[in-house]
Amino acid sequence: MSQVLLRLAARNLWRQRRRTLLTLSALAFGVLILLVMDSLFAGFDDLGSRNLIDFETGHLQIRHQDYGDDGTSLSMDHAFRDAYLDSVRSTAGVSAAVSRLTVFGQLHTGREEYYIQTVGVDPAADPQVFPLPEFNAGDWLTPGEFQMVMGGRAAELLDLSVGDYATVVMRTVTGAFQALDFQIVGLLHTPHPKVNRMTAYVPLDVLQSGLLAEGMVTEITVRSDNRDLQGLQTQLAALAADRGELEVSTWQQTAAAFLAIGESKAAVNGIFLMLIMLIALVGVVNTVLLGALERTREIGMLKAMGMREREVVGEFLYESFIIGAIGSLLGCALAVLFNAYFVQSGIDFGVLVGDMDIGYPISGVVFGVWNWPLVLVVFAVGTVVSTLAGVLPAVRAARRDPIWALRQ
Amino acid sequence: MPVLELKDVAKEYRQGRVRVQALRGINFRVDQGEFLSIAGPSGSGKTTLLNLVGCLDVPTEGSIRLEGRELSQQTKTQLAETRREKLGFIFQSYNLIPVLTAFENVAFPLELMRHLSRREIRERVEQIMEEVDLVEHMHRRPSELSGGQQQRTAIARALVKEPAMVLADEPTANLDSDNGGAILSLMWQLNQEKGTTFLFSTHDPMVMEYACRLVTLRDGQITEDERRNGHVPGSA
Numbered sequence: 003m004s005q006v007l008l009r010l011a012a013r014n015l016w017r018q019r020r021r022t023l024l025t026l027s028a029l030a031f032g033v034l035i036l037l038v039m040d041s042l043f044a045g046f047d048d049l050g051s052r053n054l055i056d057f058e059t060g061h062l063q064i065r066h067q068d069y070g071d072d073g074t075s076l077s078m079d080h081a082f083r084d085a086y087l088d089s090v091r092s093t094a095g096v097s098a099a100v101s102r103l104t105v106f107g108q109l110h111t112g113r114e115e116y117y118i119q120t121v122g123v124d125p126a127a128d129p130q131v132f133p134l135p136e137f138n139a140g141d142w143l144t145p146g147e148f149q150m151v152m153g154g155r156a157a158e159l160l161d162l163s164v165g166d167y168a169t170v171v172m173r174t175v176t177g178a179f180q181a182l183d184f185q186i187v188g189l190l191h192t193p194h195p196k197v198n199r200m201t202a203y204v205p206l207d208v209l210q211s212g213l214l215a216e217g218m219v220t221e222i223t224v225r226s227d228n229r230d231l232q233g234l235q236t237q238l239a240a241l242a243a244d245r246g247e248l249e250v251s252t253w254q255q256t257a258a259a260f261l262a263i264g265e266s267k268a269a270v271n272g273i274f275l276m277l278i279m280l281i282a283l284v285g286v287v288n289t290v291l292l293g294a295l296e297r298t299r300e301i302g303m304l305k306a307m308g309m310r311e312r313e314v315v316g317e318f319l320y321e322s323f324i325i326g327a328i329g330s331l332l333g334c335a336l337a338v339l340f341n342a343y344f345v346q347s348g349i350d351f352g353v354l355v356g357d358m359d360i361g362y363p364i365s366g367v368v369f370g371v372w373n374w375p376l377v378l379v380v381f382a383v384g385t386v387v388s389t390l391a392g393v394l395p396a397v398r399a400a401r402r403d404p405i406w407a408l409r410q
Numbered sequence: 411m412p413v414l415e416l417k418d419v420a421k422e423y424r425q426g427r428v429r430v431q432a433l434r435g436i437n438f439r440v441d442q443g444e445f446l447s448i449a450g451p452s453g454s455g456k457t458t459l460l461n462l463v464g465c466l467d468v469p470t471e472g473s474i475r476l477e478g479r480e481l482s483q484q485t486k487t488q489l490a491e492t493r494r495e496k497l498g499f500i501f502q503s504y505n506l507i508p509v510l511t512a513f514e515n516v517a518f519p520l521e522l523m524r525h526l527s528r529r530e531i532r533e534r535v536e537q538i539m540e541e542v543d544l545v546e547h548m549h550r551r552p553s554e555l556s557g558g559q560q561q562r563t564a565i566a567r568a569l570v571k572e573p574a575m576v577l578a579d580e581p582t583a584n585l586d587s588d589n590g591g592a593i594l595s596l597m598w599q600l601n602q603e604k605g606t607t608f609l610f611s612t613h614d615p616m617v618m619e620y621a622c623r624l625v626t627l628r629d630g631q632i633t634e635d636e637r638r639n640g641h642v643p644g645s646a
């Protein structure tokens with residue numbers, strides 16, 4: 003019997019194929035948008051956290067507790083004597099660690115001046131924690147030399163190229179102004195907007211002596227393969243306990259604001275899921291109601307012949323199930339197709355947002371991310387909600403008195 | 411035992427304060443194999459009577475027995491089961507399912523009964539299609555059949571489950587007199603060959619000619635109950 007009902011349902015849908023197709027494609031479209039949005043959001047998140055870890059925070063950082071509170075006006079106030087690096091390096095779970103001295107300065111080219119974050123790095127060890135990005139031109143730093151590697155975009159803005167000189171005015175530990183001359187040896191090509199636009203790297207030893215800050219750093223950054231970052235965090239905090247104002251934070255903590263964006267992604271997903279359910283609900287209820295209306299006499303006749311009410315309901319539910327399943331399947335299939343492209347080739351947001359700081363440490367190409375569990379969930383939700391949406395109008399149609407229905 | 415027995419049956423419709431006494435004091439019995447026509451002017455209660463006998467409605471008073479079983483006490487579900495298992499219906503406007511072929515339409519009541527195998531269903535449908543002379547067209551949809559062919563399909567659908575009784579409310583009202591005559595002679599022939607009991611209503615005098623028994627209603631009461639030879643179709 004159920005086979006006959008299924009056949010009847012399929013043919014009735016085919017008979018009204020324009021209406022069926024409309025409902026079905028609305029549902030498919032909702033499913034498609036949800037899945038593609040999710041993939042790209044995840045791509046944003048991925049690229050964002052990777053940029054954050056690779057260029058700013060590593061996995062863990064030891065810094066002054068007030069570091070960064072005053073926004074971009076980094077001063078030497080938050081620098082500390084680096085007595086910990088060796089013990090940090092020998093802590094189990096730490097795969098690499100480096101110190102950096104980050105100060106804010108004004109860069110003069112003779113024609114222009116420009117605020118720039120000057121980062122003193124150990125040229126040999128730094129790439130173990132912060133992998134070197136691609137170079138537009140030139141090469142990396144040599145220790146002890148007045149050399150500078152800067153973001154490609156900043157160089158472009160200032161019309162600087164490899165071999166040029168730049169003067170950076172900063173404050174020494176005593177607060178006096180100090181101007182240091184550097185020769186540009188390399189230009190970076192990075193997907194991180196902040197590095198690209200406003201960061202210059204110089205050798206740590208040169209910066210320290212130039213600013214009368216021998217042995218001073220602003221951060222010790224750790225890279226770790228350890229999954230248990232919190233455990234490592236506690237261990238490192240114990241190491242630096244003699245200096246109460248030092249603080250160990252995980253990259254997630256530093257990135258709290260950025261991760262909040264990731265959380266809003268879940269909310270966006272929720273909204274889209276609701277939207278799909280709404281489309282399914284409205285579309286299917288409409289389809290079943292119209293079908294029941296057009297077939298009032300037919301249903302009356304079937305009931306007169308002794309068809310059970312639950313068989314009438316069953317026939318309509320097959321219809322809403324078919325719409326839901328095919329619509330969701332189509333949406334998922336299209337999403338997989340689109341996403342395969344996004345995962346493979348990515349989508350260039352750089353074209354859209356340029357180097358604008360959109361609160362997300364991202365520029366350039368975002369790649370899609372596979373989320374198969376969500377595909378399954380969305381397929382199931384689309385199908386189930388569509389099927390259930392048919393229940394009420396179907397029951398209403400099935401309850402009709404056959405005498406009344408036959409007179410219509 | 412009679413197939414159908416009505417005792418003091420009355421039916422009153424209520425619509426707000428308006429009451430319509432559609433049937434009153436109806437008494438009659440129908441034996442196995444009868445070919446019975448219910449006649450009477452419009453509004454006399456023919457459809458009401460067929461609805462009661464067809465288990466689509468219940469009487470306000472009196473008792474109706476189908477094959478000895480009392481109908482007036484049955485629940486909606488039981489009435490539906492009785493319709494499914496015991497009765498065949500022929501409707502005035504055919505009422506075939508448009509998305510199913512003639513064959514599938516005829517098979518449908520057997521599917522509803524749920525206790526026949528696929529093969530049994532096919533054999534029974536093919537046989538009845540032969541009897542109503544529709545084998546050639548049985549894989550067409552109703553929209554591809556003429557009015558007469560559609561009504562023949564409807565007759566096949568009513569008869570395929572070998573019901574205790576076939577009920578037809580004005581089965582020829584939508585057909586011209588040639589087709590109407592053909593349908594009636596087909597019903598008559600099936601009645602003769604298979605012994606199926608037919609109960610149909612009409613106000614067409616030509617149709618009444620075919621009946622072996624003619625019950626006449628007026629204002630919800632039986633005014634005449636006449637047994638006669640009935641016409642052998644085509645031998646007028």
Ligand SMILES: Nc1ncnc2c1ncn2[C@@H]1O[C@H](COP(=O)(O)OP(=O)(O)OP(=O)(O)O)[C@@H](O)[C@H]1O
Nearest residue numbers: 423424425430432451452453454455456457458459
């Ligand atoms: N559902 C209903 N509600 C109220 N009154 C009804 C209803 N059905 C029928 N009636 C009334 O009952 C009476 C008998 O109607 P019925 O339909 O049985 O007559 P009929 O003999 O079939 O007429 P026709 O030849 O026009 O089909 C009529 O007066 C009709 O108005």
Ligand SMILES: [Mg+2]
Nearest residue numbers: 456457458579
């Ligand atoms: Mg009538």
